[in-house]
Amino acid sequence: MAANGAAVFFDGLTSRRQHVHVALSDALLIIRPDGARLDSWPLDEVRALASRPGALRLTREGGPALARLEIADAALAAAVRAAAPKLSASHAAEAGTARKVVLWSLAAVVSLTLFGLYGIPALAERLTPLLPWSVDQRMGREADRQIRGFIETRPGPFACGEGSEERPGREALDRLARRLSDAAALPVPIEIVAVRSDFVNALALPGGMIYLFDGLIQHAARGDEIAAVLAHEVGHAANRDGTRHALQAGGASLLFGFVLGDFVGGTAAIAVLRVLSEASYSRAAETDADAYSVALMRRLGGDPRALGEMLTRLTDEEADSEPDNGGRSGAQTIERWVQSHPATGERRQAIDAIAGDGPAAPVMDDADFLALKRICGPDS
Template identity: 60%
Template sequence: MTTTGTAVFFDGLTSRRQDVHVALEHDLLILRPDGSRLDVWPYDALRELSAPDGMLRLSREGGPPLARLEIRDAALAGDVRRLSPRLGASLVAESGVTRKVVFWSLFAVVSLTIFGFFGIPQIAAAVTPLLPWSVDQRMGRAADVQLRAMLPTGPGDFECGAGSQERPGREALDRLSERLSDAAGLPVPVRIIAVRSEMVNALALPGGPIYLMDGLLQESISGDEIAGVLAHEIGHVAHRDGTRHALAAGGTSLVLGFVIGDFVGGAAAIAIAQAASEASYSREAERDADMYAVGLMKSLGADAKAVGTLLTRLTARDREDGKAAEDKEKKDQAEKPEAKDEGGSIMDWLSSHPQTAERQSAIDKAAGEGPTTPIMDAADYLALRRVCGPSR
């Protein structure tokens, strides 16, 4: 018994549309309306192609690649499906490829993630000591230019110390940085920049420049505390933490960013993950910088315990003040994500500062006991506090 039905035929040579009859005999016969034979397609050469719902779109393996037989008659399509053993061959092969793609992509993602988060920082750590210091300096200069444009500052120059009222402070700061720089004896000159900003922060750029924010100056109670903070930042410069970090972050984003390509949302995931890995990475770096600072302060005969006291006091006050301080802290953070965060919030985990008490006790242990002399006299310290203008 043969089944027949209607279909549409395109010969793949011209755009002529031919309404045909299909007869299912020992082969699939394509017949003109007058009953003459147009073409014969063997069942095992039939391949199904993607098509709109309700249509069976066929091509013939080995025939003209664009010849098409389109069957919209459901009963006829069903019979063709039953008779053709290799109808789905191309579609099945395609879904096999898709499965392989998904599986190996997942595998590659896992490998790349491990490489991106563990391999690249290791490589960066290994490569950084081999780089000349001029690389650090160039990075630092580039970052300096960017930060000057980005950081919100009060009225006046970005850098404090130019005005006539500010000059004594500038001179005191220069004396202090010269002492620290000489004691550190780094291959690059350390340059300390007093920044007209209310942020309670200090940060070291790769290769030397160190920002000392006015906000932090105002929170200090002695020259030793300022010297301690600066010594800590010099430690970051000496250990080339900034350079290593920039290399690692750049490498990771280059590798992962390119694979992710255009997909929105993946970038955010990377950013979160990176911030998280940064915190654990920085903890060691912070402790090392603390120890470096203690050594530097001791070599100058100053009170090495001062390295941590400012941070400890800020933390304690923050906890006591409770809600109000936390809100202010949050405001500070909204203005500048890098602002110090010692609050007991969830974000604490993501902040780059190890537990303060833990740090202070390590510092105290390393500092030891013994007589110390203040690093600067009271007059110099008062002048330094006014380096960004008369106290507010």
């Protein structure tokens, strides 16, 4: 069945959003406005991603891990569902997940009357694994939308990497994001946003988006330290710590919002912002994320000890830092990540113990690391 219409395309190689024309025949043809063909997806390789209301989100099996196509045209979306042989099955699976959430919603109504007995944290622990990952993504998108006006950044766009001098750094970070995403193999893609801020921080939003602040990039001594910190944040995303913490912080109002269909609006968004701005997790969550970082770095062939080295050096720099010309101490920028990721001696020892010894090749080569250092401009 032939059909065509407009769509939004992410090629998975860059973070650029492209408005395209899609033609459906014996394959899914992705065409630029000037008529040039960008890609062609065989119909038997088309897979569904968690969709947002009003849009069908697709990816290609065997293609770039972060590639996706978003179709808002209802007629085209229906035609693609009918033509792609494996898409209807994945769509049915998503519908089955939705039914599971509806059933859990009914259970949540009963649970809300008992939270005084069991407590909100216990309910959050039980609820989080039952939620589809599309809920994490919705929470993450809402948090991203609101937090961009909450974080103090340097002059220029919130996200680095768009200017001609910054683009090589963006490409280097995209390559690292693809390697992390492929190795982690989560149900959602990993998307890393370089933030134009002096905060020495990295922050995992629910649903796979990670903020990497320029302050942390500038404090890194080598590429594996950046990779290990990001692998730690991927661990928080994989363990759904942000979603769980938001449910716990939001309390009954957030759970009622989930039951009544306002899960990411109103109090839910406020709760997510509060958690992300504090960025504090339990010791158990941090230990699990450390172990995840070590395992992921091993899978990538990198140095699994790099996370411990970064934590130790940031702690030492915080202790030795002096106020800058503006009267703000270096510790005020470093403290954010150190406070939310406490660098105790025991923690470094634990990382080294599970990391062990063995050969390691850099996850990010020197050229990419130097390019990443300039992702927010040559003077950052």
